[in-house]
Amino acid sequence: MSRDVAVLGVGMHPWGKWGRNFVEYGKVAARDALADAGLQWSDIQFVAGADTMRNGYPGYVAGATFAQALGFIGNQAASCYGACASGAQAIDLARAQILSGKCEVALVIGADTTPKGFLAPNKGERGDDPDWLRFRLLGATNPTYFAFYARRRMDLYGATSADFARVKVKNSRHGLENPRARYRKEVTEEEVLSSPLVSEPLHLLEICATSDGGAAMVLTSMDYARRMTTDPVRVAGVATITPTYPNTVIEMPNFSTDSAHGVPLPGRSFRDSIAAAAYEDAGIGPDEVDTAEVYDLSTALELDWYENLGLCAPGEAERLLNDGDTTLGGRVPVNPSGGLACFGEAVPAQAIAQVCELTWQLRGQADGRQVEGARVGVSANQGLFGHGSSVVVRI
Amino acid sequence: MSKNRVAAAEGWFTMDADEPRLLGTRGIDSGSYFFPPSMATSANPAHPFEEREPVELSRRGRVWSLATNHYQPPEPYMSPEPFEPYTVLAVELEEEKMVILGQLADGVAPETVKVGDPVELVLGTLYEDDDNEYLVWKWQPATGGKG
Structure with a gap:
């Protein structure tokens, strides 16, 4: 039995620093996704909202919040x-509802309004929350962890700051024509390397910003x-897995890895x-992937993903980049949208936005950034506290 | 009058000024190590409900990676004024086979530290108020002696 569900419509509110209520962005994205699908809000049987933690109670119950903002019609909703x-x-929630037969039509929405600067933990004295304590006791910001991984690449594989900078150069070119990207300006290797060091070895232009934005899918x-429709893009595989013990790579926001003793x-x-x-869920292998949207929280992290996705062997990501394989026109373009480098991160919207981009790519609608002939796309990211996230789409 | 020396995280490390130790726990059945001790963090899935005993962790390890921060972090980090760049190390303990974070000790130039270098645990000041000096564990290049 096929476990595919169709992506009938996608929509995004442009990323930026708009300073408005996150619900407005979600509503615009939902409007565009519904129009793209040729459906009305009244056709939607199930709403899945991706929560935001920075916008008060409405953000914690995003499914119901968006449903209310579109006008309650008594459909099912969930927030996650x-x-x-x-x-x-x-x-994944929407897909499960559809595959179980509980509904035929679902709307997925995520949106965020973000503060300026570093993402910080919630306020208050919270001495039993590792996310609070890592800031208090160590000053271990998010870029600190990105810098750990970057330094490892330098030590293990001989990666250079110039290699990392070229990831940003590539992504800045990819995003130039993307109407929903926040940053649409080409940057040079020299500009990247002369921007201020944030978490050494990473520079300011190598670390993604935080953005406002919204994304939705039908x-x-x-x-x-x-x-x-005749030939819809399909969601063929979804992974939302946790790590397997012992996880020996230090992860945000932890103080330690697992112990591999014994x-x-x-x-x-x-x-x-x-x-x-x-891949396993979709029944494909990495060699079938035509394009990927990965979480370039930092330039160096994008290189890690090449290997994590099986696009190359460990230690070969720099070569893949420098050979142009992951640039538009190359063997397997990565982040044709421009990635987080051009968008900045709008946390609950971002994984949905990745799949929106892949959908446009597979339909041949990615004007100015099209991966020619793309039929299989994969997205990948990772959430704090051990949430994996990957979606395979195909046409 | 000198200030009281207080642990910034009670029960996470010993206050031995010369040879401080991080305080973790060890699973009675699995033998797996855990840090920090006071939180419901990880578990060995073969023994998720096992009893754990307090244990002092190795004082020495090797640098797994490091990051030097040039921007002032947000609260609740208690930043000195004016802000000074600081380095956070990820250190792999050989016996426990786990990586534990900690700042680089004051006065050590980060350029002198490389991945793979041996380091050892010391106490350092995290911040001060009128009455107290709040101490935290830090890593410094190993000076010799047993781990």
Whole structure:
């Protein structure tokens, strides 16, 4: 039995620093996704909202919040949170509802309004919350962890700051023509390397900003989609997995890794296992992937993802980048949208936005950034506290 | 009058000024190590409900990675004024086979620290108020002696 569901419509509010209520962004994205699908709000049977933690109570109950903002019609709703993986969880919820036969048409929405500067933990004295304590006791900001991974690449594989900078150069070119990207300006390697060091070895232009934005998708059963269109993009696999003990890579917001004392290491590292689970769910291998949208929280992290997705062997990501394989026109373009480098991160919207971009790519609608002939796309990201997130789409 | 020396995280490390130790726990059945001790963090899935005993962790390890921060972090980090860049190390303990974070000790130039270098635990000041000096564990290049 096919476990595919159709992506009938996608929509996004442009990313930026607009300073408005997150619900407005979600509503614009939902309007565009419904129009793209040729459906009305009244057709929607299930709403999955990806939560935001920075916008008060409405953000914690995003499913109902968006449903109310569109006008309550008594449909089913659910809200979920998995940090950066929230969007993939919402997609997974909608997919499960459809595959179980509980509904035929679902709307997935995520949106965020973000403060300026570093993402910070919630306020108050919270001495039992590792996310609060890592700031208090260590000053371990998010870029601190990104810098750990970057430094490892330099030490293990001989990566250079110039390699990392070229990821940003590539993504800045990819995003130039993307109307929904926040930053649409080409940057040079010299500009990246002369921007201030934030968390050494990473510079300001190598670390993604936080943004306002909203993304939405209309997912339907394949039967429903075939009544509406001929060859819809399909969600073929979703992974929202946790790590397998012992996870020996230090993860935000932890103070330590697991102890590998006396226990065998898992067959795959956590990040390797995320896409592998989505591939398995979709019944494909990494060699079938035509394009990928990955979480470039930092330039160096994008290189890690090449290996985690199986696009190349460990240690070969720099070569893949420098050979142009992951640039538009190359073998497997990565972040054709421009990635987080051009968008900045709008946490609960981002994993949904990745799939919106892949949908446009597979339909051949990605004007100015099209991956020619793309038929299989994969997204990947990872949320705080061990939430993996990967979605495989195909046409 | 000198200030009281207070642990910034009670029960996470010993206050031995010369040879401080991080305080973790060890699973009675699994033998797996855990840090920090006071939180419901990780578990060995073969023994999720096992009893745990307090244990002092190794004082020495090797640098797994490091990051030097040039921007002032947001609260609740208690930043000195004016802000000074600081370095956070990820250190792998050999016996426990786990990586534990900690700042680089005051006065050590981060350029002198490389991945793989041996380091050891010391106490350092996190911040001060009128009455107290709040101490936290930090890592410094190993000076010799047993781990």
